Amino acid sequence: AAAGAAQSEAAEAKRQAAIASSAANRATNAASTAQSLATTAAAAARTARDAANSAADHADKAAAAAEEAVKYAGKAVDYANRSTASAAAAVLAANTATKAVSDALLVEQNARKAEAETLEQDKLQAIEEVRLLAEIETKEVAAYQNKAAQAQQTDQATKDLITKAEQALAANDMAAAAVQGRKAAVALLNSRGAWTRQAAQFALSGSDDDVYAWIDLDRALAQGQDDRETTLHVATVAAPKIAAAAQGALESPDSKAVGDFLTGGMKRASDEDNRVAIIRILGSNPGRSVTIAANKALDLNTTEAFSRFFDHDYPEAIREDDAVRTLTLMNTGGAFTKAYAEVAMEGPTWMRRNFVNLVQYRTAQLDHDTATHVAAIRGAIAAAAKIAEKAQENAALASKAGAEARSAAAEAKVWAAKALDSAAKADDYAAEARRNADAADKSAADAKASANTASTAAATARGAARTANYSANKAMDSARSALKSSYSAQSSAASARASAIAAGKDAATAAAAATQARQIAAAKREAEVKAAAKAAAEKARREREAKTDPADSGTNDQINPNGTGADADEWWNDAG
Template structure:
């Protein structure tokens, strides 16, 4: 059964299917993710697939037929040779034995010729299969290019739209500044009616695209009377602007290096508006100078850094200023990387195998992300496919060459038998002719043996290259996952910072509203009520600035490293919280165990809410206990924070784990009739709960995620002592080293994801 391997370059998908055990090569390329192919293209692809499949089957069958025919010819030749020797030995019955040896020799020649014809057919069909495969690859690559071009056009449209929006934003910004200037001048000159009119217009514009505090203050002013608008012009707008600046500084501390976070905290601690504004304008860049210099130097030390990036990095480093280093890393580098990516992809068009070349063609026609992903990671996967492909071709050709050698040996033996038969018949001329033919076929057999040896060596070299490409691809994927983890860590901090700011801003507006209503209820004027509202609002602002300072200090002490503590491969299974979980995996616990024992199947197994394995897992008392615990201890007490992930692992360690150990592994004794096979397979594993949505009815939707890595240590350790560091560092480390990272019983990762609504 062919194993399909899918590799994606942006919107194009290349698929390689191989059945090496059948010596069958079935390679296809498909494109068009995101929209269906036209019927004409689909028809061509189907026809090409049929041709390639038919030829590959014929190639494999012909190779097997050639081998069988060669073996048969060898048998006939051996019998003929035996008969000839017998004829020569028994001279007294020379005529009878000469006739018998001649008949045997003729049969041997006929069988050997059939074997040789079968080998010739196998070579022809194998070559046709290769040509059909490349033709199909070219045809479907062309269709993939069409999809890539669509994505590139979409990217161009997005950039043009963004440029138009930036131009519009600049124009609106100029208009807003003019309105603010006009309203302040009108208020200063006592033209309150004009000030209110201009102020309302400005407040409306600030409802979109401004900071949290500015939006809340503008909304409050618009909802109030003229006195509230005048108070906003006079004081509230500036207070909100200063607080937004403070929140921006706190957010910068949340997502930046420790040096920048420390500088941000220092700026906030001054509580001086000018100092905070200066930090935003240039202080952050200055604080990042040393970190940026290290990053640029590291980039230059990396031999894989491209020419364009290296040139721009060297220029920034030579300048040495904080602004130059910042500009290179955050503005110029993207364009330089894209330039280097195009050069690298163009080079691969000349040097790569057929699949790398096809993927490079697609990537060069696609958008920026498609090209970056190809150069950064997937080119190594395509190289592995090319090497696997070459390994298979060499193996098939080596098999045909070996069959050819056997057939040629059979022809030589048949010729020797015919020579012996001719000698027995006293046909000297015919014997000489057969001897000459035998010599020629002997030379052909040597050539075929050499061809088989060379093909075998080529197959071995290609297999080694494929393994190296797989290791390179794995390393590239690991680096990409690490970068993604760092970005996600920073994004989570930024989200929490924004949520904190929004919470304080909402509290401030509520406090201002209550103060205003209280003043009006007490018979005070609208102007006095507006002043009271501002004072109440400022109290919350002061609390918010204190929180921002503390958050900045906390973030300055904890670096963003992206370390998640997850098993290798788990990252690839994770679904963003806002997206539906679409895993479809029908692997059951027994199949999962067999996959680990034999080293077959994927290294990471992702299970979604509707999968059988997940259903079994959810029936365990620990899974149910996790849900009950978070509903009781976190949700109903209000201690949880949206987006923050909490831990509640399942452990078999210690004396308390003995009972769970016996229960879980006792399931095997009843072949799964009792207990829970999912927990039996997973054993100790990590459990994470993340509240992702608060619902209108008071319930909360949580993301339940379980992670596990299966390896030989976890499968063999005994209760209590087997779960200690001593065991892991000695016996566990030894058995892990013996098994290694690949093959039977090597590490594999499982991830289970599902959403669950708890409460109210």
């Protein structure tokens, strides 16, 4: 059922593209939030820098005052007052420097608090939004399951109608055959296959004889052609062995070959590629659930096991591993990683997949960048504190010199003790500055590593998106091709019927002429399909040997209305 399956793939791909677009919008919002936080942090950094510079200025003044105090302390008593005044100025300058450092510390603390509060508010808002997305996902899954169940019931009901029509025709009960045939044709108006839809439309628009022809020959002819269109589509997107198997089915004289390929041969031909894909998955160091499921499939080593792995076990295992990984990062990551992980846990399944695959590396980079900034600011403040304490030491020495100049031994001892205490504190602040500098260097290195990982993850995600989009674009190609050929067949049939009627033939003869024209069109298309499948199989073989990925091009960065072709004419104009 080429056109329908292709259109279904295209519709699903478009839905995924819409989800990806929504994710991109959220990424843009996250970037805006990050910019706002960066602005706040930068303001705090500037304030701290100014405070540090102020401390340095005051420290220089304290040192100058201390030198002057020492200079005059050893002279006559007449200079004692001047020495004392200089010492007092040194103390005042040192105290001002210390106050500037205290202000810088407060600004830095407020900046951290502002960042945390902003991140918390953004997180809470995001959680509210993603919970709605999770509800939508739950409803969509339920609706899909319900639709799938209904489709199965409808398919069976349609088969029953076709069987009744065929039985009535075989029994020569023409009235019942016409009634049951029309019911069956109506049921197939929404068929996935373009040829099947067109044949049903043609029968319903004609006489009872056209319905009889549809029951007897046209429906089966259309179904067979739809199967060939589907097989051709598989050949255009599949790996070399599958494409070769598709080509063989199309060229086989056995009328059941194409049907057998679609029901089982395609899966059997994919065994080797599936086995390699599973081994590659294991080599990517997946989570526990994926590892168990992959090893189970390899141990069973059957077509059914491989199919079940990719159709059911692998997606389920990924969901489990993504939840575990997200929870782990929520408990162990930095502030940004924890916030994003918490949001992802509240959101739909695809959001956790996106978080584990890509977002976690970007949030790690944000965390490391923040740590680098914090360490740099705190290192600058510690350096300023060292200068301030050095100023206090100089002021104390100046005061000591002044006291000695006045012969105030007790006071001099007090100032000497203060000088020693300030010197020790200055050493401590110097060590703290070095530690912060080391931390800043490490965080910067970690941020660079996270950025590189994020870049690699983004490239992987882009490759996966291109692969999905390539399949969707090729599905559009196949859908358009099948539609065009079915339109052509219908046009030929309509023309043949009209010609017969114009020649005075009866309805039965006109219906037979339409069937014959449809058979001729189908035979022509069958030859085209065989040639196209052969070319596709050869192309797949060459690309595999050259290790070329046909999906890896800018054309597949999106789903195109015209598929992979450059034709600007929209698909809905094909009916013309």
